Amino acid sequence: xxxxxxxxxxxxxxxxxxxxxxxxxxxxxxxxxxxxxxxxxxxxxxxxxxxxxxxxxxxxxxxxxxxxxxxxxxxxxxxxxxxxxxxxxxxxxxxxxxxxxxxxxxxxxxxxxxxxxxxxxxxxxxxxxxxxxxxxxxxxxxxxxxxxxxxxxxxxxxxxxx
Numbered sequence: 001x002x003x004x005x006x007x008x009x010x011x012x013x014x015x016x017x018x019x020x021x022x023x024x025x026x027x028x029x030x031x032x033x034x035x036x037x038x039x040x041x042x043x044x045x046x047x048x049x050x051x052x053x054x055x056x057x058x059x060x061x062x063x064x065x066x067x068x069x070x071x072x073x074x075x076x077x078x079x080x081x082x083x084x085x086x087x088x089x090x091x092x093x094x095x096x097x098x099x100x101x102x103x104x105x106x107x108x109x110x111x112x113x114x115x116x117x118x119x120x121x122x123x124x125x126x127x128x129x130x131x132x133x134x135x136x137x138x139x140x141x142x143x144x145x146x147x148x149x150x151x152x153x154x155x156x157x158x159x160x161x162x
Contacts (some may be wrong), residue, residue, distance in 0.1 A: 007160050009136065017021055026064050026114075026115070026135075027112075027114045027132055027134060027135065028064075028113070028114070028115045028116070028117060028129065028132070028133050029097065029114050029115070029116040029117070029130060029132055030050045030052060030056060030065065030116065030117045030118075030119075030130065030131050030132075030133050031097075031116055031117070031118050031119070031128045031129070031130045032045055032048050032052055032119045032121070032128060032129045033045075033118070033119070033120045033121065033125075033126060033128040034048075034121050034124070034125075034126035034127070034128075035088070035121045035122025035123050035124065035125065035126060036087070036122070036123070036125050036126045037125075037126045037127055038126075040119070040128055041083075041122070042126065044086055044088065044121060045121060045126065045129060046119055047086060048086060048090070048110035048119055049129050050083060051081070051082060051085060052082075052117075052119050053138070055074075055081075056071070056117065056133050056137075057120040057137065059071050059074060059113070060133070060134075060137060062142070064134060064135075067134055068086065068094075068115065071094055071117060074092060075092050075093075075094060075117075076092075079091070079092035080094055082119065082120070086121065088121060088122055089121075089122055090119065090120070091119075091120045091124075092117075092118065092119055092120075093117075093118045093120075094115065094116070094117050094118070095115070095116065095118070096113045096114065096115055096116070097113065097114060097115075097116035097118075098112070098113050117133070123129075
């Protein structure tokens with residue numbers, strides 16, 4: 001009985017430690033949102049994505065605060081460059097965005113609020129491109145629709161074998 005109690009306490013301790021480590025790791029995400037899903041607007045989104053990627057690579061720094069400051073200090077100039085290059089209204093911002101529980105590439109993404117670099121083209125009503133630019137530069141990116149589901153339900157279904 002003591003062994004079982006010890007194993008249970010050890011398991012809970014490891015789980016709490018792992019959760020604390022994961023919570024301390026900060027991310028910076030990027031989203032490029034086109035005016036619409038019309039062919040022309042999607043082409044402009046690809047141009048904006050390329051320019052944004054180049055900009056974020058140039059601003060990149062391995063230290064989180066320095067990278068964030070690099071973006072904050074130059075994003076207004078970047079917005080002006082985008083407006084000139086794309087010849088349409090563009091809004092660039094850096095703010096927290098809630099990322100809801102979802103699965104992507106058979107991995108669970110937990111419900112968190114992450115700092116996100118937004119590039120909104122025109123009305124911003126099209127399907128967005130997104131990725132993580134910190135700590136790993138463009139670790140995950142997608143233009144596809146992401147299937148949202150309950151993380152708890154997903155785990156429960158895996159336990160049941162579904």
